[in-house]
Amino acid sequence: MHDNTLILIEVGALLLGMSLLGRLSIRIGISPIPFYLIAGLAFGEGGFIPLDASSDFFAIGSEIGVILLLALLGLEYTASELLTNLKQSKTAGIIDALFNALPGAAFALLLGWGPVAAVALAGITWVSSSGVIAKTIRDLGRISNRETPTILAILVIEDLAMAFYLPVLSAVVIGVSLLQGAITVAIAVGVVVLILFLALRFGHVISRIFTPEHNEPLLLGVLGLTMLVAGLAAQVNVSAAVGAFLVGIALSGRVAQNAGEVLTPLRDLFAAVFFVFFGLATDARELIGMLVPAIVLAAITMATKVATGYLSAKRAGIGVPGRWRAGFALTARGEFSIVIAGLAVGAGVAPLLAPLATAYVLITVILGPILARVPDARWFKGMLKRRAAVARDRAQAATP
Amino acid sequence: MSTSPHGRSAPTGAGRTDALHNGSSLVTVGIRIEKIDLPGIGMRHDLVTESGRRLSVVSYRDGERNLGIFDVDDPDACRDSIPITEDEAEALADVLGTSVTLSRLTKLSADTEGLYTEQLELATDSPFINRPLGDTKTRTRTHVSIVAIVREKKVIPSPTPAEILRPGDVIVAVGTREGLDAAGRLMANGPD
Numbered sequence A: 001m002h003d004n005t006l007i008l009i010e011v012g013a014l015l016l017g018m019s020l021l022g023r024l025s026i027r028i029g030i031s032p033i034p035f036y037l038i039a040g041l042a043f044g045e046g047g048f049i050p051l052d053a054s055s056d057f058f059a060i061g062s063e064i065g066v067i068l069l070l071a072l073l074g075l076e077y078t079a080s081e082l083l084t085n086l087k088q089s090k091t092a093g094i095i096d097a098l099f100n101a102l103p104g105a106a107f108a109l110l111l112g113w114g115p116v117a118a119v120a121l122a123g124i125t126w127v128s129s130s131g132v133i134a135k136t137i138r139d140l141g142r143i144s145n146r147e148t149p150t151i152l153a154i155l156v157i158e159d160l161a162m163a164f165y166l167p168v169l170s171a172v173v174i175g176v177s178l179l180q181g182a183i184t185v186a187i188a189v190g191v192v193v194l195i196l197f198l199a200l201r202f203g204h205v206i207s208r209i210f211t212p213e214h215n216e217p218l219l220l221g222v223l224g225l226t227m228l229v230a231g232l233a234a235q236v237n238v239s240a241a242v243g244a245f246l247v248g249i250a251l252s253g254r255v256a257q258n259a260g261e262v263l264t265p266l267r268d269l270f271a272a273v274f275f276v277f278f279g280l281a282t283d284a285r286e287l288i289g290m291l292v293p294a295i296v297l298a299a300i301t302m303a304t305k306v307a308t309g310y311l312s313a314k315r316a317g318i319g320v321p322g323r324w325r326a327g328f329a330l331t332a333r334g335e336f337s338i339v340i341a342g343l344a345v346g347a348g349v350a351p352l353l354a355p356l357a358t359a360y361v362l363i364t365v366i367l368g369p370i371l372a373r374v375p376d377a378r379w380f381k382g383m384l385k386r387r388a389a390v391a392r393d394r395a396q397a398a399t400p
Numbered sequence B: 001m002s003t004s005p006h007g008r009s010a011p012t013g014a015g016r017t018d019a020l021h022n023g024s025s026l027v028t029v030g031i032r033i034e035k036i037d038l039p040g041i042g043m044r045h046d047l048v049t050e051s052g053r054r055l056s057v058v059s060y061r062d063g064e065r066n067l068g069i070f071d072v073d074d075p076d077a078c079r080d081s082i083p084i085t086e087d088e089a090e091a092l093a094d095v096l097g098t099s100v101t102l103s104r105l106t107k108l109s110a111d112t113e114g115l116y117t118e119q120l121e122l123a124t125d126s127p128f129i130n131r132p133l134g135d136t137k138t139r140t141r142t143h144v145s146i147v148a149i150v151r152e153k154k155v156i157p158s159p160t161p162a163e164i165l166r167p168g169d170v171i172v173a174v175g176t177r178e179g180l181d182a183a184g185r186l187m188a189n190g191p192d
Helices: A003-028 A033-043 A055-076 A079-088 A090-110 A114-126 A130-139 A148-173 A178-208 A215-235 A240-250 A253-281 A284-315 A320-329 A335-346 A353-372 A378-398 B005-019 B086-111 B138-142 B177-189
Strands: B033-038 B042-048 B054-060 B065-070 B078-084 B116-121 B145-151 B154-157 B170-175
Touching: A003 A033, A003 A055, A003 A253, A033 A253, A033 A284, A033 A353, A055 A215, A055 A240, A055 A253, A055 A335, A079 A090, A079 A148, A079 A178, A079 A240, A079 B033, A090 A114, A090 A148, A090 A284, A114 A148, A114 A335, A114 A353, A130 A148, A130 A320, A130 A353, A148 A178, A148 A240, A148 A284, A148 A320, A148 A335, A148 B033, A178 A240, A178 A253, A215 A240, A215 A253, A253 A335, A253 A353, A284 A320, A284 A353, A320 A353, A320 A378, A335 A353, B065 B086, B078 B086, B116 B177, B138 B145, B138 B177, B170 B177
Parallel strands: none
Antiparallel strands: B033 B042, B042 B054, B054 B065, B065 B078, B116 B170, B145 B154, B145 B170
């Protein structure tokens, strides 16, 4: 059979299977990400039916998937929104980074994977999945709740922090000398700041290149600009994903809104391809061995995320039940953790990082939305009430 | 979000105060509407009522709106969230705005001795139909102030003299008993 024909058959069959998995995930009410990863594992190296002919397609498709994931994320925010948020929620962002990145880094060092893997694993445990969490908040009808801005602020700060973290990681994984690494990082950070500045100042000018009225030129134009900037960013080691994110931020107004609409189906397709590809590239046999470390890491970092949310909500003046809701809502890790792992593994850092990250994301992304419901449970509310009553009694006893 | 119900009602609220001259005592002081940004989603406006309950309006980027009512026991949690369309929001804002205006106007008569509020319906054969309000010279002729016109269930607060009168308009006037009677005759029959 001709190679191209084989690609059509393989990709077609896989997409069809993923669609069924997607329906199943909607039925159960969880994110489709774990299903896509498992589909990739099943068909990848060491899986049941290795796919060969279409591996090139999945490799390129997953690149585009990362770019579109980040571009669409950027489209949701405006540059000024990011800056205001950064000013208001600095402390929450710092608590978040310390509580969640450090355990990951320490864990990698304990496993003896070295400092570069430590930087990567720090990122993997740091970043919550904005996609999964935003959807959970919507599903649970908590958008109007008073703790929701705190949760969103943490997600936004993480996304913005990624714009600086990913270039640093890209520079570190190349394994250059310290001085050269410092220079690369400096260039990367400089480019990010420059693009952010341009987005803030001239975002409306950039948006004017496109017409929001006509879908086809808008789709081609925004996709083209995103891929172009992503490619250029990758050239200077800023990471393609960050380039795409910044393009998304630079666009504003109706152009951003309509571009988001036309790009969403493409994002859905290629993001799914990205998750499958990551699963494909991960050896399912190694995953079993990494299961226990992943469970330990997930338990630790989900607890630290709950603490992050609790403390940040407390700082924002939210009551006790709201603090727990904020904490439990934040535990899911997802697309960013996989992006980070993909970047590190692609550069040949600690090959076991891929199965660990896969297992870790599988655990947190499945448990996260379930944990988010815990504060609504009757037993949990009852427990909080009893604790509040005990505290009240004690306070009364102390002041007769 | 200038189209949000609050954005619209705020300026009319100010207009009402002007219309009633001594309005400051009538307009409840200290109403605070909090605006909170929801990055990636839109924004939320909160109102804490006198009774301590919290109401919120979430305006999504795509124009959708949600009306939220907060829980009594857990004041951070939204107990119920009702999606409302743009038309429904507008209708609701009108209903709330109208009832607020009228309740404030009727309150005036109780507050002030000798001063009355009256709603004068403009008859279809009134000589002022399709003529500007200024032509009636109500204030000069009768010492009565016209504070609002209710037209098809909508309130036009402190109408300008250029406002064209339409059949069926209800004119809300404030004045003495004699003044209001004179104004009623003026509207029906024109100047004596």
